[in-house]
Amino acid sequence: MTLTPINPQQTNEATQVPDALGRFGRFGGKYVPETLMPALSELEAAFQKYCADADFQNELQQLLKDYVGRPTPLYFAERLTAHYARPDGSGVQIYLKREDLNHTGAHKINNALAQVLLAKRMGKQRIIAETGAGQHGVATATVCARFGLNCIIYMGVHDMERQALNVFRMRLMGAEVRPVSAGTGTLKDATSEAIRDWVTNVETTHYILGSVAGPHPYPMLVRDFQAIIGQETRAQAVEKWGVLPDILLACVGGGSNAMGLFADFVKEPSVRLIGIEAAGEGVDTGKHAATLTKGQVGVLHGAMSYLLQDEEGQVIEPHSISAGLDYPGVGPEHSYLKDSGRAEYYSVTDEEALEAFGRLSRLEGIIPALETAHAIAFLDKLCPQLSGNPRIVINCSGRGDKDVQTVAKFLNSSESSQ
Amino acid sequence: MTSISDRFQSLRSQSQCALVPFITAGDPDLQTTAEALKVLDRNGADIIELGVPYSDPLADGPVIQAAATRALQKGTKLDDVLKMLTNVIPELTAPIVLFTYYNQIIHRGIENFLQQLSQVGVKGLVVPDLPLEEAESLLKPASELGIEVVLLVAPTSSPERIKAIAQKSQGFIYLVSVTGVTGMRSGLESRVADLLQQMRQTTDKPIGVGFGISAPEHAKQVKDWGADAAIVGSAFVKRLADGTPAAGLTAIGEFCQNLKQAIA
Numbered sequence: 106m107t108l109t110p111i112n113p114q115q116t117n118e119a120t121q122v123p124d125a126l127g128r129f130g131r132f133g134g135k136y137v138p139e140t141l142m143p144a145l146s147e148l149e150a151a152f153q154k155y156c157a158d159a160d161f162q163n164e165l166q167q168l169l170k171d172y173v174g175r176p177t178p179l180y181f182a183e184r185l186t187a188h189y190a191r192p193d194g195s196g197v198q199i200y201l202k203r204e205d206l207n208h209t210g211a212h213k214i215n216n217a218l219a220q221v222l223l224a225k226r227m228g229k230q231r232i233i234a235e236t237g238a239g240q241h242g243v244a245t246a247t248v249c250a251r252f253g254l255n256c257i258i259y260m261g262v263h264d265m266e267r268q269a270l271n272v273f274r275m276r277l278m279g280a281e282v283r284p285v286s287a288g289t290g291t292l293k294d295a296t297s298e299a300i301r302d303w304v305t306n307v308e309t310t311h312y313i314l315g316s317v318a319g320p321h322p323y324p325m326l327v328r329d330f331q332a333i334i335g336q337e338t339r340a341q342a343v344e345k346w347g348v349l350p351d352i353l354l355a356c357v358g359g360g361s362n363a364m365g366l367f368a369d370f371v372k373e374p375s376v377r378l379i380g381i382e383a384a385g386e387g388v389d390t391g392k393h394a395a396t397l398t399k400g401q402v403g404v405l406h407g408a409m410s411y412l413l414q415d416e417e418g419q420v421i422e423p424h425s426i427s428a429g430l431d432y433p434g435v436g437p438e439h440s441y442l443k444d445s446g447r448a449e450y451y452s453v454t455d456e457e458a459l460e461a462f463g464r465l466s467r468l469e470g471i472i473p474a475l476e477t478a479h480a481i482a483f484l485d486k487l488c489p490q491l492s493g494n495p496r497i498v499i500n501c502s503g504r505g506d507k508d509v510q511t512v513a514k515f516l517n518s519s520e521s522s523q
Numbered sequence: 524m525t526s527i528s529d530r531f532q533s534l535r536s537q538s539q540c541a542l543v544p545f546i547t548a549g550d551p552d553l554q555t556t557a558e559a560l561k562v563l564d565r566n567g568a569d570i571i572e573l574g575v576p577y578s579d580p581l582a583d584g585p586v587i588q589a590a591a592t593r594a595l596q597k598g599t600k601l602d603d604v605l606k607m608l609t610n611v612i613p614e615l616t617a618p619i620v621l622f623t624y625y626n627q628i629i630h631r632g633i634e635n636f637l638q639q640l641s642q643v644g645v646k647g648l649v650v651p652d653l654p655l656e657e658a659e660s661l662l663k664p665a666s667e668l669g670i671e672v673v674l675l676v677a678p679t680s681s682p683e684r685i686k687a688i689a690q691k692s693q694g695f696i697y698l699v700s701v702t703g704v705t706g707m708r709s710g711l712e713s714r715v716a717d718l719l720q721q722m723r724q725t726t727d728k729p730i731g732v733g734f735g736i737s738a739p740e741h742a743k744q745v746k747d748w749g750a751d752a753a754i755v756g757s758a759f760v761k762r763l764a765d766g767t768p769a770a771g772l773t774a775i776g777e778f779c780q781n782l783k784q785a786i787a
Binding site (some may be wrong): 141 | 577578579581582584588592595600601624625626627629630631651652653654655656657674675676677678679680681684688699701702703704
């Protein structure tokens with residue numbers, strides 16, 4: 106199949122958000138220091154300009170194909186499907202959109218590659234990024250190596266410990282990984298520090314934000330660069346079984362892999378959109394990252410969205426075993442889709458995610474990222490509620506090699522405590 | 524109680540540059556903050572900026588971040604800050620400007636937040652993560668309650684933006700002197716002079732320069748460049764936090780005097 110060129114006009118028309126001020130209903134916007142406002146306008150203008158530019162599109166499409174390895178397969182998970190089959194053999198048909206097969210092992214590179222091509226055309230020689238699980242950091246370090254750009258990655262000290270493999274990979278490719286010890290030393294703190302760097306070096310630096318979060322135009326730009334996931338899924342579904350999928354399922358931290366899968370289907374009312382957040386140790390324990398389930402509307406990192414905060418409006422430190430979901434905010438478009446009822450959001454605990462991590466490994470020979478495992482885990486709750494033989498596409502957003510140490514440590518400690 | 528605009532007007536009539544110190548509420552505790560406000564008021568502060576501690580202070584450098592973290596660890600709450608101000612403001616000559624991030628305002632509700640500020644006698648508001656495009660929701664209700672919302676201009680702001688910001692800003696215009704976060708720096712960028720000149724051509728409103736002013740010679744420099752106010756934050760916060768509260772109070776009193784002398 107051929108790759109679909111990115112066309113922001115078309116995508117905007119399809120979803121009709123955000124508006125000129127970057128609003129998804131009451132969410133989104135630009136809540137940043139004045140210093141960054143011109144850079145955000147410049148970025149938006151460059152995005153509009155180059156997405157309509159044939160050279161940019163050609164270079165991006167070529168690299169997505171030959172460097173990233175797109176299109177990624179839409180894989181029928183036969184044994185996982187059998188696991189959830191009813192006694193008579195009927196039941197859900199489970200497909201995995203194999204973003205884990207991308208170069209660097211996750212969907213993050215779709216966005217990092219496109220943004221670095223933009224940065225190059227904008228004349229920015231210095232690239233910064235935040236990372237949680239390290240997948241976005243690795244993707245950014247990768248494309249910076251590919252284009253010979255100076256790369257600095259901000260990462261929480263706690264995440265550097267639990268994602269040590271990814272820290273090594275980033276350094277191997279020549280990126281500087283700057284530890285952030287503020288707060289709990291996780292994604293929120295790394296993002297704040299990246300924004301501070303950008304405020305300081307905005308005239309020479311492009312900030313490759315890794316999720317559909319942050320100030321406008323990032324939620325729109327990252328969505329449109331990730332929308333290829335859903336566009337391919339549509340074409341592959343039609344090719345494989347002739348009609349659209351019935352249900353799309355993806356994990357949500359900031360929400361880029363989910364938005365990438367959903368974007369092309371938002372205007373297809375027959376397709377159920379389900380996002381899964383991290384419930385950590387349980388949504389009622391206070392140790393979770395289930396922003397859409399438990400948050401209140403607030404402003405974090407430049408956007409209005411749901412936010413985990415206390416009665417004083419101070420941001421709460423989230424918790425998840427998965428570094429990529431360990432974030433107290435969520436992309437504004439997800440808040441919009443939740444409030445409008447177009448998408449549904451649920452959560453699964455650390456323990457449920459770990460179980461799914463093992464299950465997919467054993468049944469399909471695919472070790473998923475712990476983030477992805479949250480989406481897989483929701484099948485346990487979802488499948489018994491469904492009738493007929495609906496086709497579910499799960500965004501297999503990343504591979505789990507980076508997580509084996511965390512999982513081993515968790516399993517050891519839970520064995521020794523028993 | 525004097526408004527920010529009135530304060531600037533009377534300083535201008537005496538050809539004076541205002542000194543605007545900043546401290547973080549609740550660091551090391553609210554009792555010390557109350558004392559610090561009085562010390563600053565006695566030692567030459569014309570307006571005082573008080574920072575409400577926030578968990579994610581995006582626009583702040585390490586010194587003020589650390590102060591906010593300490594204040595939050597002490598359990599500093601907005602209601603307690605306002606209660607402290609209720610008692611202290613009547614004793615002060617310098618009007619108080621509250622520096623607070625936008626989430627703290629919307630969490631309480633804009634109307635509710637502004638009502639409480641007005642009751643306490645706070646005269647101005649600086650919201651570092653609320654640029655012009657998002658400020659409308661705050662500007663109108665605030666002016667109805669006599670609270671002036673100060674907007675910020677940065678070195679990256681285009682002439683068109685500077686004009687639009689200057690038009691909307693109330694009390695004064697806050698010129699951020701660096702591309703960067705708050706914090707002490709060794710010197711001032713000379714482009715601040717150009718920015719000040721450029722702003723003068725578009726507005727009569729007072730202009731305060733802040734971010735990175737940490738020594739009397741910096742304050743003198745911005746005064747000579749034509750600023751109406753020198754805003755000094757991290758250098759006060761650091762002095763107040765060093766050693767015992769008593770030592771900190773003495774240190775900020777002396778520092779305030781030195782700064783004031785430099786721009787007198």
